[in-house]
Amino acid sequence: MHIVVCIKQVPDSAQIRVHPVTNTIMRQGVPAIINPFDLFAIEEALQLKDRYGARVTVLTMGPPQAEVALRKAVAYGADEMVLLTDRAFAGADTLATSYALAQAIRKLGEEEPVDLVLTGKQTIDGDTAQVGPGIARRLDLQLLTYVSAITDLDPGGKTIEVQRRSEGGVQVIRTRLPALVTVLEGGSTIRFATMPNMFRAERQPVQQWNREQAGIDDVGKIGLKGSPTVVSKIFTPRAGNRRAKMIGAEMGSAGEVASAVLDLLGSEHPRFARELGLAAP
């Protein structure tokens, strides 16, 4: 079984600082980490490897420094690393990114057919959750998003069963492979790397692929050229400035305060009061 995990190196948003003098975001010195959601995807892949045996390839598109993220994934137990890196990829939006990654996965499949592609549910720097579905569409993979657990997989029969979070509850879905699964947070946390894997992660060469090596002929589909997304404006949403009402703590018992709150809600939102069965004023 061949599993490909797509990961992304992102700035650790918990440690981003604003330069106190110039008020600009200080990228320098902000540590780069593996997108936290991708860690859950890596762990799912490794658990499948433990259970059924699999070759796990980690794939990322990014600058040469992104190899640190790949090495980390190998320390956890992944087998191979592929880094898509080329100036031609720069400035890619989710459409161009998913195209490039899909091409690379197609290329990887030439060596050994890919049964399963895993990604995190979204990245913490873009928050779009579009790249996974984009890859699935292009490679004609069964798409399973927001998966909280892979409950079963049959490598011979080529089927997979997952639990998927949806608005109303949990869906249990069984489908055929090859599939693409985007993994939710909250499953098993990433394992502690063993010493032999730490050594391997430092020593194993990273396969670096440029545009041609990734099997991409049409430069119009990658990088800035292949990116129709236009960021017209970046702004902080204005905070609402409706007045807050203070309901006095001096009123005494919690019960009294609570009924004051309900009265107020009832008078401002009559429908809400009716639905709750509160006496309309």
Place this chain on the structure above:
Amino acid sequence: MTEKFDAIVVGAGPAGNAAAYTLASAGLKVLQLERGETPGTKNVQGAILYSDALERIIPDFRNEAPLERHIIEQRMWVLDDDSAIGTSYRSEAFSSDRPNRYTILRAPFDRWFSEKVRAAGALVICETTVTELLQEGGRVVGVRTDREEGDIYADVVILADGVNSLLARKAGFHGELDPRNVALAVKEIHFLPEETLQGRFNIKGSEGVVIEIAGAVTHGMVGTAFLYTNRESITLGIGCLLSDFKKTRVPPYALLEELKQHPAIAPLIEGGEMKEYAAHLIPEGGYKAIPKLYGEGWMIVGDSAGLVNAAHREGSNLAMTSGRIAAETVIALHGKGLPCSQENLAVYRAALDESFVMKDLKKYRELPEVLHGNPHFFSVYPKLFNRAAHTMLTVDGEDKHSKEKTVRRSFVEQRSLLGLMGDAYRMWRATR
């Protein structure tokens, strides 16, 4: 794991990096283990980098290392509650093409040094804590780490794990750290625009100023404070002996707050934005507190060996030098095909004795004891010197002769003539 190395270095501070770099550059098979996420994440220093020690390891470090400012002026201040007396030395000669001292920020500096170690061919593994030394028949044969399948073997283990080396203690090479032999220091970094900083300190380009501070701010405890200029920030810190903190129960950060509010300091950092706060121990027991430095299959270097010259606030250079000498010892033995036995590793101690490291520590060997037994050096004298200056510099119709008499009387009243002579003698003995 069955893999074996020529040497394992524990820790990626200046001592460990110097050792690993030297070993790997000579073609030895080296493993370096660091518990921090990346080298430098856990390390704290003022920090002044002394060029000489690094130059002997990486001669052209100036072209690539992340340096903040080269020091052209050193001030020494003795504070009273709202005054300061001091001296300073400034020289254009310090702006030569090979400046002698620089301010650095340890996080980027350590990261750079570690990259050099990797490039030299050492295997550098971070986020891994060495939990104990593996011993067989009284010989250290490797290390145990906190990872699965994490026992690793080597001909020699170099301990560069910093002050309060748990590993050395666990193996029985050290005793418990005596609180009288260790200082606790706290420091902050304050951001300021480069032009503001240059204006305030009367410097241009990458010139820098350091201020070493003693006096009332330590509340009579044995300790000092410092202020260093970085490119776009100021590092300000203060440290005192742990035993004194225990006695006075003054919280260290309260001292730092007082220091920041002192009228001689406050205007220098005004408008700056605090960026980071850190606390760390410094081994200050000096020569007499140095433990055994080597044995069967092991050596200790840097802070974990207590190699800090507190009187001159030198630590990283002793760390790098001891790391380098330890590595050179192993390289020589390796070349001759000799084992890293206790007998053969004695060369390390001998070479260290011949270097400035031990010579300087020996020179100040009585100092910790003297400072400890004479707390008035940190309480009475700062006041006396400040008052003397105040008296002499106030023009109020009183004649100079009478003023001198007042000053003399204040000294004798506080310390008695014999006391003064004794103090002078003790200080001379402790630093000669």
